Amino acid sequence: MKPAATFLGTVLAAIALNMATGAETRQGSSSGRQFDKAFVSFRIGMGQSMSESRFTELLDLFDKYPGVTDEVTLFTTYSHAVQKPELFESRVQVLAKRIAQARARGYRSGYNILCVMGHHNENLPNSIVEPEKYTQVTDIAGATSQGSLCPNDPDLVEQMRWRMQLMMDAKPDYIWLDDDIRLAGHMPVNLTCFCEHCLAKFGQATGRAWTREQIQAAADQGSLEEKLAFRRTMLQHNRDTINGLFKALTDHIRAGAPEMPLGFMTGDRFWEGYDFARWGDTLAGTAQGPVMWRPGGGYYEDSNTGGLVDKSHAIGRQVSQLADHVLSIQSEIENFPYQRLKKAQNIVALEAAQHIAAGCTGAAFNVLGQYDEPLDEFEPLVARLHRVRPFLDTMVRHLGRSAPTGVHVVWNQDLYAAVGLEGGSWFSGGVPFPDDEMFDIGIPCAYDGKASQVHVLTRGVIHTLDDREIREILSQGVYMDGPALDLLNARGFGDLTGFRTIGVDTVDRMTEFLPHPLNGPFAGRQCDNRQSFVWWMVPAHLLEKTNAGAESLARLLDYSWEPVHDCAMGVFENKLGGRVCVQGYYPWTYLQNLSRSWQLKSVMRWLSRDSLPGYVNSYHKMNLWVRQAPGGQIALALTNASFDEADGVELLLRTESGEIRVWDMDNDSTVVESAGLDGPYRTFPLPSIPPWELRLIATGATR
Numbered sequence: 146m147k148p149a150a151t152f153l154g155t156v157l158a159a160i161a162l163n164m165a166t167g168a169e170t171r172q173g174s175s176s177g178r179q180f181d182k183a184f185v186s187f188r189i190g191m192g193q194s195m196s197e198s199r200f201t202e203l204l205d206l207f208d209k210y211p212g213v214t215d216e217v218t219l220f221t222t223y224s225h226a227v228q229k230p231e232l233f234e235s236r237v238q239v240l241a242k243r244i245a246q247a248r249a250r251g252y253r254s255g256y257n258i259l260c261v262m263g264h265h266n267e268n269l270p271n272s273i274v275e276p277e278k279y280t281q282v283t284d285i286a287g288a289t290s291q292g293s294l295c296p297n298d299p300d301l302v303e304q305m306r307w308r309m310q311l312m313m314d315a316k317p318d319y320i321w322l323d324d325d326i327r328l329a330g331h332m333p334v335n336l337t338c339f340c341e342h343c344l345a346k347f348g349q350a351t352g353r354a355w356t357r358e359q360i361q362a363a364a365d366q367g368s369l370e371e372k373l374a375f376r377r378t379m380l381q382h383n384r385d386t387i388n389g390l391f392k393a394l395t396d397h398i399r400a401g402a403p404e405m406p407l408g409f410m411t412g413d414r415f416w417e418g419y420d421f422a423r424w425g426d427t428l429a430g431t432a433q434g435p436v437m438w439r440p441g442g443g444y445y446e447d448s449n450t451g452g453l454v455d456k457s458h459a460i461g462r463q464v465s466q467l468a469d470h471v472l473s474i475q476s477e478i479e480n481f482p483y484q485r486l487k488k489a490q491n492i493v494a495l496e497a498a499q500h501i502a503a504g505c506t507g508a509a510f511n512v513l514g515q516y517d518e519p520l521d522e523f524e525p526l527v528a529r530l531h532r533v534r535p536f537l538d539t540m541v542r543h544l545g546r547s548a549p550t551g552v553h554v555v556w557n558q559d560l561y562a563a564v565g566l567e568g569g570s571w572f573s574g575g576v577p578f579p580d581d582e583m584f585d586i587g588i589p590c591a592y593d594g595k596a597s598q599v600h601v602l603t604r605g606v607i608h609t610l611d612d613r614e615i616r617e618i619l620s621q622g623v624y625m626d627g628p629a630l631d632l633l634n635a636r637g638f639g640d641l642t643g644f645r646t647i648g649v650d651t652v653d654r655m656t657e658f659l660p661h662p663l664n665g666p667f668a669g670r671q672c673d674n675r676q677s678f679v680w681w682m683v684p685a686h687l688l689e690k691t692n693a694g695a696e697s698l699a700r701l702l703d704y705s706w707e708p709v710h711d712c713a714m715g716v717f718e719n720k721l722g723g724r725v726c727v728q729g730y731y732p733w734t735y736l737q738n739l740s741r742s743w744q745l746k747s748v749m750r751w752l753s754r755d756s757l758p759g760y761v762n763s764y765h766k767m768n769l770w771v772r773q774a775p776g777g778q779i780a781l782a783l784t785n786a787s788f789d790e791a792d793g794v795e796l797l798l799r800t801e802s803g804e805i806r807v808w809d810m811d812n813d814s815t816v817v818e819s820a821g822l823d824g825p826y827r828t829f830p831l832p833s834i835p836p837w838e839l840r841l842i843a844t845g846a847t848r
């Protein structure tokens with residue numbers, strides 16, 4: 146295949162990138178920036194880097210598969226606590242030689258510092274465990290993690306500035322900071338930090354002194370408004386804590402290496418306040434040096450295939466928060482603890498591609514062995530990643546940093562404030578995110594409300610929205626469940642929702658579709674998700690219309706198949722022009738029989754007023770990420786998330802183009818012509834897609 150031009154390239158001026166050094170200039174918006182290829186690195190553990198002969202073998206392996214990686218990134222530490230200074234110094238000196246070796250072979254090379262704060266209690270005899278000097282992260286009950294140190298401790302900051310300088314002395318191409326820089330999940334404790342340094346800093350920010358007991362009481366007691374206000378203040382303190390650490394490190398780093406790319410790895414950082422845009426600016430410093438990002442999440446083995454797309458969604462959220470100047474966005478692909486049979490090489494290749502689909506511009510492979518032993522068992526994996534590399538490049542050229550567009554589960558940086566807000570404790574609840582199953586049936590997922598046509602509302606996030614934001618959402622397309630409806634009505638938006646709940650049934654309820662255009666040929670179809678199986682039980686909400694314009698789409702039946710209530714799901718168009726759907730029966734899960742799948746796509750399209758950019762119209766298990774250019778051109782990626790071959794896939798796209806180009810993961814492509822029209826959409830029958838493979842598609846048969 147000839148190299149393909151990008152669809153963005155046809156409408157946007159090319160901006161030169163200095164890919165050789167990674168020192169991209171920062172002019173303009175990255176969403177309109179043209180990328181030549183993906184950013185790909187391998188992260189290398191000490192087992193492969195301490196011995197010169199072993200490291201030479203590693204470079205030989207990379208050389209055997211040219212292009213499999215551009216960067217060789219070296220871990221500074223074997224384990225997940227802050228190693229002792231003398232150990233760090235000696236290892237960095239060895240790694241400086243390895244960096245020179247890798248650069249001599251044409252790879253960019255730098256350090257991945259593990260750890261700055263430390264993750265948890267591991268290898269403590271070789272780590273800093275000096276609570277009298279270095280404060281350990283502390284939870285709300287006063288418990289600590291010995292392997293994790295407080296980012297507000299000036300002694301830790303000084304220690305890390307010294308370590309940054311040791312690494313900078315080797316003139317690396319870049320330095321990566323790892324995801325131990327966070328405030329949650331430092332085993333054996335979770336939410337931190339409430340040590341004396343942090344209490345003092347929080348006291349300064351709020352103008353009064355605090356004990357841990359007082360903080361817990363303020364977060365968990367009082368009115369919802371009082372608790373929310375306090376929690377927002379604490380989340381801001383958490384944002385400032387991470388930002389303060391970055392400021393202290395960056396002031397030192399940028400003084401000596403203003404142009405050196407500096408990278409940071411994250412996960413879904415709700416407790417830390419998800420302040421990625423500001424943190425990215427801080428890492429750039431006043432010198433505005435290049436910043437790289439590595440969005441991640443746990444997906445270490447392939448026995449739970451659903452975990453792959455969960456991670457892609459988490460990565461999509463992370464990328465949606467990044468500043469425009471962040472260009473090298475390498476998804477974390479991690480097979481820890483690196484036992485080859487735990488994750489198939491095809492899944493590793495798919496993972497890299499799918500995270501690019503969700504927003505990344507590259508991948509960082511942390512997939513090789515952790516021991517000082519030959520990499521024979523890993524060579525087939527390296528060969529597989531070599532084979533997929535041209536496809537990753539094609540994906541990044543077409544998708545760039547444009548935002549995925551479609552259906553958006555509403556969230557924001559304050560979402561953690563809603564944890565345990567209406568009962569329980571702030572310090573023991575989970576983030577109120579619904580199951581993402583609706584995106585497994587071919588509905589396009591967006592992570593930024595500004596790029597979406599339909600908003601999905603949950604009760605938790607509504608608590609974090611002000612009235613203006615709620616009204617704005619309700620003037621557009623909205624999908625919600627019963628608890629969200631109740632809260633909107635209680636907040637005074639009943640005239641815009643069209644329904645209220647009048648009861649909840651928790652046993653023996655099934656739903657039946659009523660005759661309605663949005664149910665199409667499926668009127669009379671039933672769905673029973675078996676509430677008696679308590680581990681997936683969801684209460685059924687009985688809805689009542691509050692406006693003559695509201696319409697019921699489904700009713701509830703009991704287990705003698707007798708109707709017990711005439712509305713379990715309904716739609717309403719309000720006076721703002723907004724379209725609302727309330728689903729009272731399993732709104733988030735068990736959406737995958739033919740009738741439910743068809744109905745949900747029908748409803749989503751109606752909610753969007755036919756403005757969804759595209760979706761999989763046929764009955765398949767597929768994840769889909771769509772990008773739209775201003776000129777109406779579309780690029781997208783979709784995964785066959787099934788163990789069955791996907792035959793007869795019908796893709797609907799809102800495009801004037803009569804043909805699309807479809808690339809497989811070997812980077813071969815074919816042109817597919819439209820088979821017809823469906824309203825403003827063109828239909829495209831896709832070639833069959835093997836299980837767990839991804840396809841890149843662009844309108845216009847772009848070359």
Ligand SMILES: [Zn+2]
Pocket residue numbers: 280281282283295296297298338339340341342343344
């Ligand atoms: Zn602290």
